[in-house]
Amino acid sequence: MSDDMSDDDGDHKVARRTERRRGPSTYTLSFGGIIAVAGLVASGVATYNTLQNDIATLKRGELYQERTNERLDDEIKSMRAEQRETLKEFNDKLDRIIEKWTRGRKP
Known part of the structure; x- marks a missing residue:
């Protein structure tokens, strides 16, 4: 009877090993896994x-800003x-007025 018990235990261990081998392998890439990887790649x-x-x-924004700055620099110049030209003209006219005024005051 002890042999029958040990044989039963041995058969049971073999059955457990066989059951483990029937399951999916850790190296098997399932269709869902392929879809998941493809999704990650697409993302x-x-x-x-x-x-x-x-x-x-x-x-493009930097280039636009540079061009705008250049245009504004040109406009400011x-x-x-x-x-400067307007102030020069104003000063010339003012000088003429002062000259006329000082000449007119001299008796």
């Missing part, structure tokens, strides 16, 4: 594209030149 690609678009937008 990564979308994120990369979004970042590239954002960088391109920032570069032009306005300063006009202001």
Whole structure:
């Protein structure tokens, strides 16, 4: 009877090993796993594209800002030149008025 008990225990251990082997292997990539990996890759690609678009937008914004600054610098220089010319004309007229006024006051 002891042999029957040990045989039963041995058969039971073999059955357990066989059951473990019948299950999915840890190395088996299931269809769901493939879908999950594909989803992660697609998400990564979308994120990369979004970042590239954002960088391109920032570069366009910087270029626009540089051009705007250059245009404003040119306008400021032009306005300063006009202001200098206007002040020169004003001073010349003022000098003439002062000259006439001082000549007129002399008896």
